[in-house]
Amino acid sequence: MAAPLSAWPWENLGIYKYLLYGPLLSKVLYTRIQEGSFKDDWCLHILIICAARAVLHQLWSTFVNMLFLTSNLRINQQGYDFKQIDKEWDWDNFILLQALIASMACYMYPPFIENVPLWNTKGFITILTLHVGISEPLYYWVHRCFHTSDLFTKYHSIHHSSPVLHPFTGANATFLEHLALTTVIGIPIIGSYMMGYGSRSMIYGYLLVFDFLRCLGHCNVEVVPHQLFDALPFLRYLLYTPTYHSLHHTDMGTNFCLFMPFFDAIxxxxxxxxxxxxxxxxxxxxxxxxxxxxxxxxxHVVDVTSSLHAPFVIRSFASLPYTTRLFLLVCWPGAFIAMLMMWAWAKTFLISFYNLRGRLHETWSVPRFGFQYFLPFAKEGINKHIEEAILRADRLGVKVISLAALNKNEALNGGGTLFVNKHPNLKVRVVHGNTLTAAVILNEIPKDVEEVFLTGATSKLGRAIALYLCQRRVRVLMLTSSTERFQKIQKDAPIECQVYLVQVTKYQAARSCKTWIVGKWITPREQSWAPTGARFHQFVVPPILSFRRDCTYGDLAAMRLPDDVQGLGNCEYTMERGVVHACHAGGVVHLLEGWSHHEVGAIDVERIDLVWKAALKHGLKPV
Structure with a gap:
């Protein structure tokens, strides 16, 4: 049974908890309709403050997750995993709580908010004095009380359960703890008003500075330069740092202060x-x-809206499979401007990392969007960025670098062959991962299938799939208008198996084939040639539209990472949690097996089964 006041009153409401802001918003709209303008209404100010506090926390979260800026200053190098993100999902409960308390206080005591000036210098001096003299020591002792065995187990342990500090961690606490914190915040504000020194700017300023410092202490990135304390030693007792507060989470008998280490010292x-x-x-x-x-x-980024799925944009959104949501349309202009800025100042950047069996795995991103890969004049620039990333990985001592879908496009760089040929002495292994992609697709196809229809048949993957299946005595209808390319692939097959490869030039040829393997984007009209009950397997980016209700559609080739992965907290595009594209998984297998060859260019059909068995051996699982 949960301890009293440990759960939030609206815990079971989910997203509907935001309806509790409804009365405040209704009051603001009613005033606007009745008086024709937004007057100086306390309901409006409460809503503005709540929005400002939420934005402040989100900006801190964005900064912290910008690993390309903060990675070398992180205190704890571990990543944020799904468990922690879910635990801190409702971090903004305290904003709603304090909004409701503020609205009740203003309703019950109107003089508190009447005729309040915009600015009062004495008010700032008073609120600072009350904060240092009352709130700081009060918080210190209340915090120490929550560290006693009984209160810690029932209440405070939730806050300390997050393995890596994050701005949202500071807000992740029980209802009772935030009631206590609200008292700590409220004393200086109420005291200043009772002394006659209150002002609107004082409330805005105090609350936002309070939240800023809370986020600072929990940000896990040391942003306070040590030179500041070397020049002004007394400051180290007046302002804590992210490092200072992080020690409280590793050595819980120390560093209890709110913002001022002075009280820990005395x-x-x-x-x-x-x-x-x-x-x-x-x-x-x-x-x-x-x-x-x-x-x-x-x-690489697929399109403008999917760029908002990066962990440094909205952490909770990135922790779920990508899907189109209404807020993406609102944020699109900002994302488009960011895209233009990336073109002007474009460098490969680190966006996420996780640990697998003690080895750090990182995701870097080329600052190019999907449509750019199909612009002829962009080819040289994109290859330059990919080459720079490979050389950087080589300098760092990275073992394997795996190229995502469009970064290994055959027309772009020959599936990575361009870089390997240009830099023959690379220590880092360049991997396109398509061998495992082919293995995943082939293992999805039932063993008793006798005929398949293959689009994108002359691509790297199409060629490998066709050659593999024909050796299994499966008839492959290869859609291609190039007889020359078809015959080249056919000659690579054993003589006795070549009869199983059949060139077709129209989709109508597959009207009786129930197994379609799609390697080239097909329209709903082209899908209509498939018979009822057909299954669409695919290795095309972006995935084809699920147009036919009388057919089934496979997802992009993917594998589930082993259970011992640590620090993984974002989904890879539309993939489920813990699932990555097969080409990504192929690079992981390459590393775990310690293979010393580059996997670029054409797929070695003879290695498909070998790579598949290696993936299963290391705990990767088919989805």
């Missing part, structure tokens, strides 16, 4: 390692102190 709970650790991490600015990853997956 009550002898100051962690002796605080200054040393702060200087060590702060000195890493401009240096790369990350553990060198064993594997890098070089991704």
């Amino acid at each position: 009550w002898k709970t100051l962690n002796s390692k605080s200054r040393e650790l702060h200087k060590k991490i702060s000195s890493s600015a401009g240096k790369d102190r990350r553990t060198i990853p064993g594997f890098v997956f070089l991704a």
